[in-house]
Amino acid sequence: EVLGSHAVQLGIIWLVLAPQPVASFAACAVIATQLFLVVTGNYAWLNWLTILVACAAISDGFWRWLLGGPFPGWSWFGVPLKADGGGADADVSSPLWWTVLVAAAFAGLAVLSRKPLANLFSSHQLMNASFDRFHLVNAYGAFGSMTERRYEVLIEGTEDAAGHHADEETWRAFEFRGKPGDLRRLPRQVAPYHLRLDWQMWFLALRPGAEPWFVALLERLADGDPGVRRLLARDPFDGRAPTALRVRYCLYRYARREERRDGGARWVATDLGVIARR
Structure with a gap:
């Protein structure tokens, strides 16, 4: 994958400036690479934007060759212009x-x-x-x-009346749809769909701080907002408002084979401490 991406994005990409049909074949190579990235990763709109631009390098003739079976003789994007009723072609060259x-x-x-x-x-x-x-x-x-490490921000809540002083056993984590949380859950395949909230949480873990959107998220979770709860995979409080929230910072890594065999965990997490409370 790495070698193929480098070959296309550093070398073949320049061939889109070449005459046809070379440019069309180069554009198809770019599109194929981007579709592979869509299947194996998730870069939001970046892949689709690149695909859209690459399509502009594909000629009408190439489209007819590629899809010409059911549509023989079609002009996909060209409209023949006639200067007069005699059938002479119109001059469509650009003015000086x-x-x-x-x-x-x-x-x-x-x-x-x-x-x-x-x-x-x-x-x-x-x-x-x-x-x-x-x-x-x-x-x-x-x-x-x-980055070479996977840091995660975990949001936990408790219904204990003691609030932030509640026993550890009473704290339960909100599970997101895609990002790591439950140590036994397999990484999910969500591409080509884009989980925007999970994406934002990943970036938050790279530079944890009081981002306005994250503060708003905590406020809505504390209020039991049903719309925000639907963005999550699991609400441990079934829509009830917790008495307190806390944010933990953890370092995740994939479990080794022997660790999966012994405990069934897919992830191993190292707790780096509580970084915020609500």
């Missing part, structure tokens, strides 16, 4: 003023792109930044680096 305008815009963007290009090869590369006040040229890096 439009060509000059496009060339000027291209030249301007090329000049503005010097800073993003220099940033690309910098030892202190900025992953998400804009280099002009109109935000015309930017640096965008999705997953420029990957």
Whole structure:
């Protein structure tokens, strides 16, 4: 997977600028790679956006060749234009003023792109930044680096009247649909669907803090909000409002074969402490 992704995203991708049908085959390679990532991972809209852009490099003729069996002779995106009733083809070439305008815009963007290009090869590369006040040229890096550890933020509640001083046995965790929680639960296959809340919780664990959306989530869970509860896989209180909430920070890793055999756990968690209370 790694070698294939590198070959397509660093090498084959340049062939979309080549003449047809080479560009169409290159676009299909890009689309195939992105679909594989959709099946094996989940990067929200990024894969689908790349697929949409790649489709623009596929020619009408290639579509007819690819899907021409049921639709012989169809022009998928082309509309024949006639200048007059005599059947002469219309002149659809671009006027000179439009060509000059496009060339000027291209030249301007090329000049503005010097800073993003220099940033690309910098030892202190900025992953998400804009280099002009109109935000015309930017640096965008999705997953420029990957962490080697899986940290998790767990939300727990209790119905004990003692609140935050309740015994440990009374604290129960809210289970999310996709992200790790229950140590015995297998990682779920959710792609191509995107679990937005679970996605946000993953990023929160990378830099835990008082994110406004997370504070709002705790408030709604404390109030027993039914809409928020439906975003979860399991509500340990069946819709009742807990007397207290706490947030624990844990380090997760996959269980080794002998650990799975002995206890049935899929994950092993190391408790790093309570980082917030509500």
